[in-house]
Amino acid sequence: MTEPGLREQKKQQTRQLIANTAARLFAERGFEDVSVAEIARTAHVSEVTVFNYFPTKGDLVFGRMEFVEERLVTAVERRASQESIATAFGRVLLADIDQLDARAEVIVRAATVIRASPTLQAREREITEQYTTRLAGVLAAEAGLDHDDVEARVVASALMAVHRGLLEHVRDAVLAGRRGPLLASDAAEQAGRALGRLESGLARYPAREAR
Amino acid sequence: MTEPGLREQKKQQTRQLIANTAARLFAERGFEDVSVAEIARTAHVSEVTVFNYFPTKGDLVFGRMEFVEERLVTAVERRASQESIATAFGRVLLADIDQLDARAEVIVRAATVIRASPTLQAREREITEQYTTRLAGVLAAEAGLDHDDVEARVVASALMAVHRGLLEHVRDAVLAGRRGPLLASDAAEQAGRALGRLESGLARYPAREAR
């Protein structure tokens, strides 16, 4: 696939050069305060070339990051035939929660950058949406339904919302300084309750007291 | 609220002028092929002024449109104490389905413009997202939970996905030329199945044959 010709080498070099330059500048002065023009100038490359490698400025941050979303969709797609969708999805989610406390600082750094930038937040939602559509497609195909089947889309949205909601919840928590085992247990509770609600249905949601 | 001073009059005039000019140009040549600069020039107004009245180019299309989403959120918020959330939500959705066939041509026109423009599609998703967050907030507050409660967010997302999915489904249908009572009955089936799934839960989703 990637022939190791001179051309390919230079290409990877340029890509790395741009990525590194951007990373350094972002680390120094934040995302919004560094212009693509400046990155290009510093990397001795034209502005267009930057966009050639990274379609949007946001991709300079998200870069080659492999997304959890990918694993989530795959987990549902390849689940054992007797495993429920929510369980398969939850399995991946819970696996990540285990390493939560250890990754707290990484999360803080990412959350700080992202929360400070509308651009990055928008990009993140866009990515989620893409995967939601993909998941909806998988579910619809599985059931032999149209690609625009509403039920499939709703299920996909709900699942992805568990992931998205959990992510934001965890960010709030770590940014608020919470650490230690409480972090993981709180996240697990949130995820569990949300997934449980999905499994059992909204019929009795909320569990409301009589008035 | 709106004092009828000379200033206010002029303001409304300018706004109308811009809106009308844009509408005319869009009708003539489509959304993407008309630049804001051209709208401004034609309306004898500066480009900045256009953005002053319409924060984004997309708002020139969506304009003062009152969103279904508003009604959806309100319906949930003000539902009778024994009515389920999904039912309240569905009530508004089904009410719109009744007028579906009558509004088919309007829908075609809107769908054509929107489907042809990534910008407008993005704007539409943004709006949905805003209302999703609002709905999540309403649900969380109602239950006395944190604003970032995952369960509330998931429920809100799922409900909004019914609306969003139904909208796209209907657009597909009318763009494919389908009309008449089948339009409404198909939409009702889709909405009903999706809402039903939410009510009863994913535990047995999909209703899958043994392998």
Added chain:
DNA sequence: TTTAGTGACCATAAGATTATGGTTACCACA
């Protein structure tokens, strides 16, 4: 009626993004 304030408007510039057309270095094949 005068005057101070404010809000609508403007010109200008910067920034992210996309399209266009041109150059040049690498590559495959004779």
Added chain:
DNA sequence: TGTGGTAACCATAATCTTATGGTCACTAAA
């Protein structure tokens, strides 16, 4: 080795959007 093709790169311009600082007409209070 030479030669045509293609892919990486560039300059330039257009587009949407936001920020800045200025001008002038309307407003409100003296």
